[in-house]
Amino acid sequence: MTCQVKVLPSGHSFGVEAHETILEAALRQSVGLPYGCRDGACGACKGKVVEGEVEHGGAQDKALSAADRAQGMALFCCAKPKGDLTIEAREVAGVGDIQIKTLPCRVEKIDKIHDVAVLKLKLPVSERLQFKAGQYIDILMKDGKKRSFSIANAPHDDAFIELHIRHQPGGSFSDYVFNTMKEKEIMRFKGPLGSFFLREDSDKPIIMVASGTGFAPIKGIIEHAIHQGITRPIVFYWGARTPADLYLAEMAGQWQAQHTNITFIPVVSDALPEHNWQGRTGFVHQAVLDDFDSLAGYQVYACGAPVMVEAAHTAFIGERSLPADEFFSDAFFLSKDMGSASK
Template sequence: MSFTVHVTPSGHQFSTEEGETILDAAERQGIVMPYGCRNGLCGSCAGTLEQGAVSYPGEEESDLAIGGENQCLTCKAVASSDITIHIKEVESTKEIEVRTLPSKVDEMEQLAHDVMRVYLKLLENQRLQFLAGQYLDFLMEDGRRRAFSIANAPHDDERIELHIRRVPGGEFTDYVFDTMKSGSIERIQAPLGGFYLREDSDRPLIMMAGGTGFAPLKGIIEHAFHIGIDRPIHLYWGVRAEQDLYLAELAEKWAAERENFQFTPVLSEPDEGWTGATGWVHEAVVADYPDMSAYDLYMSGPPPMVFAGKDAFLAVGLPEDNMYSDVFEWAKDNPNK
């Protein structure tokens, strides 16, 4: 049975499916509520139940961090009727706590000759709240930092997914490829950055990635799918050669399954027999969209791509306020992305 959740003071409302927690239902419908552990133990997700009733299936309420008679832990509570809950929603990155904490390397998978997918898990069943597209810093013992974008969407937060490209001569990325292993404990600070999907827009979306700039866009796209955004989305992914499209099959699957999604890979040094787009990825975007005045654009990758793209897109009418970017720095193994 489905119930309606009314949220104050925002005035938002959404529906829950049978057995679905309030937090899961909110995330599925694009409403961001605060949370911490997702286990009902920290109280970060608590709101005040103003009307209606909830239950905690399979849970002993005495084991949960319920602080008062009308307090509702949205990460565990399931609506038993239409309800009204008072809770402060997360409206920007400023409202999400940046945390410094240990994490465990849960799994590693080499996706390409120079790209490693690393999955992290927080200790003691904690969860990291973040917005799709944000990044984290690895904290090294000497005080230096290494930044990598989070590649998964917030609703899929049991683990943190990273795509780490090996930088020639890069101390940290050499460590990832040669020394890091499952079970390693790493200190991180997260979430960081202001690159995330602006959900209040109804403009079609163009997304442009360079190399592992695909990572944050993957998280944003999966989040958009999860919350039911039906705006057209066109992903361009620029790499040197076909082997660098390390998750092309995923983007192709999205395109095959969703009418509102298009995928255009672009090779700057095309392989023999390649019949797709070639050249610089921003030029491929402009060739397809000579008037960008009606679009939102998200781009992520190395500085030359981002800066060339910005100039080109402004020249064809894209409003600067509708352009969002995450600039990676591959050339140096330094604190910047």
């Protein structure tokens, strides 16, 4: 049975087949619902069911609380309709227009910087991946599992797809990348995915907050903004445990040196005396709170560890008056499939 879903306020409608989630059906029919993990963990796809009923599927309590359910909220990446529905969701221009493809790619280069592998993937000559800076891809493993990684380059610079993979000893895929993977190896991936990208219809100043390899999509977005000649002020906070974990700090420093609208603020949480760290210390979201009395006129893009993204979301909106719809995030959740941090 096909259920019809109407989206408010746009008035768009689409059909959902029995095997599909609401998000899967929307994307298949080019309706741009926002989303991130597709795993019921991040809450990026949360919206209201105004009329009709859904099965909540694998929605996780941290992303959809009992109070949310009582108010008629649902995670559209997990929810399946029980009949025709009317939902309320803020559609994202661009998400539904880009074709999601499954493609082969070749590992062209593996550079190891500190404990991060920078992979450059090459597509077949006849293929191109259209994507927005900040989106991610799923690497499809031979055993049917998948692993999500943010694209670290911008679309104008698409000779390769660049991924940043932190080595997590015991993490099966990152162990494989660090110990076994060879250049020229062939892999398959699906993408582009996600709605973490720059909202270019705004002229608000931007705060970007990354932890660890959350730097990767931010790099893509900033390179895109530079290429587009976007002059909105951008303050980029990058947090890590030690100075060495800021594995491409020099690159971020160059953005600041070469573009008057870009400011780079590295923040280290566990600096030791031998690190001789002269910069900011503490948690990265706290550095933003220390610097801004109000975020009422800003857009915020946050990417990295869920604990950071959640702390930033709560504090920026609750304590600094950031409008809730001006906070965009991509949190690197544990993947159910892999048992290790995703992206």
